[in-house]
Amino acid sequence: MMAVAKHAGVSHQTVSRVLNTPDSVRPQTRERVLASMAELGFRRNLAARALVTQLSGLVGIVWTGSGYFGPGSTVAAIEVAARAAGYSALVTAVSDRDEEELAAVFSAFRDRGVEGIAVVAPHQHMAERIRAVAAGVPTVVVADMGPDPDFHVVSVNQGRGAEIATNHLLQHGAQSVTHVSGPLGWFDALARIRGHRDALTAAGIEMPRSWVGDWTARRGHEIGHEMVANHAVPPAIFCGNDMTALGMLAAFREAGINAPRDVSIIGFDDVDGAGYFAPPLTTLRQPFDQLGALCLEVLLKAIAGEEPAVHAIEPELVARGSVL
Numbered sequence: 001m002m003a004v005a006k007h008a009g010v011s012h013q014t015v016s017r018v019l020n021t022p023d024s025v026r027p028q029t030r031e032r033v034l035a036s037m038a039e040l041g042f043r044r045n046l047a048a049r050a051l052v053t054q055l056s057g058l059v060g061i062v063w064t065g066s067g068y069f070g071p072g073s074t075v076a077a078i079e080v081a082a083r084a085a086g087y088s089a090l091v092t093a094v095s096d097r098d099e100e101e102l103a104a105v106f107s108a109f110r111d112r113g114v115e116g117i118a119v120v121a122p123h124q125h126m127a128e129r130i131r132a133v134a135a136g137v138p139t140v141v142v143a144d145m146g147p148d149p150d151f152h153v154v155s156v157n158q159g160r161g162a163e164i165a166t167n168h169l170l171q172h173g174a175q176s177v178t179h180v181s182g183p184l185g186w187f188d189a190l191a192r193i194r195g196h197r198d199a200l201t202a203a204g205i206e207m208p209r210s211w212v213g214d215w216t217a218r219r220g221h222e223i224g225h226e227m228v229a230n231h232a233v234p235p236a237i238f239c240g241n242d243m244t245a246l247g248m249l250a251a252f253r254e255a256g257i258n259a260p261r262d263v264s265i266i267g268f269d270d271v272d273g274a275g276y277f278a279p280p281l282t283t284l285r286q287p288f289d290q291l292g293a294l295c296l297e298v299l300l301k302a303i304a305g306e307e308p309a310v311h312a313i314e315p316e317l318v319a320r321g322s323v324l
Helices: 002-008 012-020 027-040 046-053 069-084 099-112 124-133 158-171 187-202 217-229 242-254 288-303
Strands: 058-063 088-093 116-120 139-142 152-156 178-181 236-239 264-266 283-285 310-313 316-318
Touching: 002 012, 002 027, 012 027, 027 288, 058 069, 058 099, 069 088, 069 116, 069 288, 088 099, 099 124, 116 288, 124 139, 124 187, 139 288, 152 158, 152 288, 158 187, 158 236, 158 264, 158 283, 158 316, 178 187, 217 242, 236 242, 242 264, 288 310
Parallel strands: 058 088, 058 116, 116 139, 139 152, 152 310, 178 236, 236 264
Antiparallel strands: 283 316
């Protein structure tokens, strides 16, 4: 506790009040202390604190259990950040379309006395279902969904990442950039579509035909072959994620089309192994470790009673060999 106090520039009594009676601390001071706790990985004596405050030291994490890279990496990062801050995390996967299951999970978390819940909600309809079941428990939604009156919102700035990707291709000589998006019901896919469109509009370039993928290499492979069959392989492609790019690269290679000589391709995510694609994939890296730490920091703010806000971090361009 003394280390947190020194780092935040407050007394140890103030740190204690943030932990035990957060409403008695001015919001700016409370936010500074919470940020120091997250940065230092402050670990509390949860058993002793529970006896004094009746707080559990538990947080809940809800997600859809999908096998996709982004949501799974996000959940893992939040859990790591929670442990570093002295919390135990209860992680539960639910169907993104079953409102009763989601309500049952929130009820079970309340029964366990969780102090707050982080929901990794990649789909639009899941975010609406959260609103119906989250009353009375501090909740952070991890999704690029914009401001919300009921929840703190945490995300990687997907739209900004799409702008960076599109502009990178334009800066390397592309006259236009075709986008192969993710599924249209996903927040991330929609934000990347908007970012791509905004970048082209700012450059005075008309939107070319777009394609809709499903985050898989299989679908990327199909789209690549469709482009080849229709003699419609564009000179520059921004893929909605790295796996889509992987499938497209394979399809073009099978058709004798060379990347990056004949077509430049950029992905999104920076999955493990992206540097070993053929060619090594230029992509946007999502800093999931930072996202997890930010989510935990914001969840502490929600637990402390701070008003909902939007919190976003920037993705990072990783330039490799798939853009000429």
